[in-house]
Amino acid sequence: MPTMNRKDSEIIAGYIKGNAREYFIINQWITAVVENKYWGLQQQWADIIQEVRMKLFVNFKREQFRFSSSLKTYVYRVTKYTCIDYLRKKNRTDEVSIEKVEIKSQEDSFESLIRIEQKEILRQIFLKLKERCRQILKMVFLQNRSYKEVCLALNVAEGTVKSRVSRCIQDAIELRKDFIK
Amino acid sequence: MKCSDKKIAELLPWYVNKSLSKDDEGRVMKHLEECPACTKELEDLMRFRDEIAQYPDELFTDHVYPEELVVYAEARRELSREDLARIETHLESCSACREELQMLQQVNSSLEAPSTSSLFDRIAESAARLVQGLFARPALAYIAVLLLLFPAYLGIFKGRQSSDPTLAHINYDLTQSDMRSAEGLDNEIHVKSSDELFSLSFTVPILADDQIRYDAVILDDQKTPVWSREGVQSLDEYGTFLLMCPAEFFDEGEYLLVINEIDVPEKKVQQEYLFPFSVKME
Numbered sequence: 459m460p461t462m463n464r465k466d467s468e469i470i471a472g473y474i475k476g477n478a479r480e481y482f483i484i485n486q487w488i489t490a491v492v493e494n495k496y497w498g499l500q501q502q503w504a505d506i507i508q509e510v511r512m513k514l515f516v517n518f519k520r521e522q523f524r525f526s527s528s529l530k531t532y533v534y535r536v537t538k539y540t541c542i543d544y545l546r547k548k549n550r551t552d553e554v555s556i557e558k559v560e561i562k563s564q565e566d567s568f569e570s571l572i573r574i575e576q577k578e579i580l581r582q583i584f585l586k587l588k589e590r591c592r593q594i595l596k597m598v599f600l601q602n603r604s605y606k607e608v609c610l611a612l613n614v615a616e617g618t619v620k621s622r623v624s625r626c627i628q629d630a631i632e633l634r635k636d637f638i639k
Numbered sequence: 640m641k642c643s644d645k646k647i648a649e650l651l652p653w654y655v656n657k658s659l660s661k662d663d664e665g666r667v668m669k670h671l672e673e674c675p676a677c678t679k680e681l682e683d684l685m686r687f688r689d690e691i692a693q694y695p696d697e698l699f700t701d702h703v704y705p706e707e708l709v710v711y712a713e714a715r716r717e718l719s720r721e722d723l724a725r726i727e728t729h730l731e732s733c734s735a736c737r738e739e740l741q742m743l744q745q746v747n748s749s750l751e752a753p754s755t756s757s758l759f760d761r762i763a764e765s766a767a768r769l770v771q772g773l774f775a776r777p778a779l780a781y782i783a784v785l786l787l788l789f790p791a792y793l794g795i796f797k798g799r800q801s802s803d804p805t806l807a808h809i810n811y812d813l814t815q816s817d818m819r820s821a822e823g824l825d826n827e828i829h830v831k832s833s834d835e836l837f838s839l840s841f842t843v844p845i846l847a848d849d850q851i852r853y854d855a856v857i858l859d860d861q862k863t864p865v866w867s868r869e870g871v872q873s874l875d876e877y878g879t880f881l882l883m884c885p886a887e888f889f890d891e892g893e894y895l896l897v898i899n900e901i902d903v904p905e906k907k908v909q910q911e912y913l914f915p916f917s918v919k920m921e
Binding site: 494496506538546550581588602611 | 644646649650651652655656657658659683685687688690691692693694696697698699700702704705706707708709710713721725735742743745746749752808835836838840852868881883885916
């Protein structure tokens, strides 16, 4: 397994401790991506930057940085997919009522790091699952379909569906336990 | 610990989503009364279901996952053959994802644009190429160019100092007293026009063996919030933690930083700190 270079490991260690220099370096990388003219997300810059900082903090603490790329590339990637998230949210929430927006802003602020951590863990679990497994979880837990309906959707026998679903859910829960450790 | 009755265990996901028939539901409920393994598994399932139900759009997107799209844009070799095929099939039919991919490619081009070297470097490089033709050994050519250009550098370019990133900074050291407020301490921060951030750090008289959760807000002299942040800080061995503030939100004037240290299990403010400071622009 490739090992992290010393400079990257020092930056991560300093960032976790809150050292100004490392914080500044990473902030420069984040800002370079977020404030790129192509995103069109000026009004959300501050929120995006703060969310990326928190994600990085969470992922560094959980040693989720993959050593196959440099730290700078990793920070760029986290920032880019966060920007895509915000673009998608922006497209979806054009119809959201003002009331819903106000309720969100009153959310207990100290829980936001916990929520970001939880969402990051779930996203990383779902990235590791196969597409078929994600479909199964969607049908069972989001759409609340019965096992007969899932049989029809997947075009498999009832016994096969039950064992396949059971296996898929076990995989997801085991992955979750690995992240929580 | 696993349940010996596999048939019942396999019904648990549908017990959670309440789609079982009355008969099956009854069988599961009866079984749960006497099977701790299935009771535990049911708790895990319900917790998992509650968590994923909070982020349906992100987790169950009909589009390519943003993380995968980013990797597809810049490092396709990292994707499995199966994932690559799935993403490419989706991109053929989804204009939204194609637009996002195009945007990523534009952002990547923008990030990779070469930085222009200094005028001195470009002149030195051009002169070295010219002189190289006159000297047999390139090394001599470069030395000659530098010797010729050095006086020019002193005269023309000396005024330009390359600047490492620096931060305007105040440190509040509260280890010598019980003060929660830093009034009376030197608390003026000088921010340059080129600064994007300034930092405030605090050395506090608490045990530095854990993280603290905090809630910080900066008020102007009208008591209007100018900036706020919450999060978790790790303390270094001296009990110091750090806030980074974007300079663009501040004008010259007087400000008050209020930090609430949050006790997470009790969900209440454990300690409040008040730090007045003033900002001077340079």
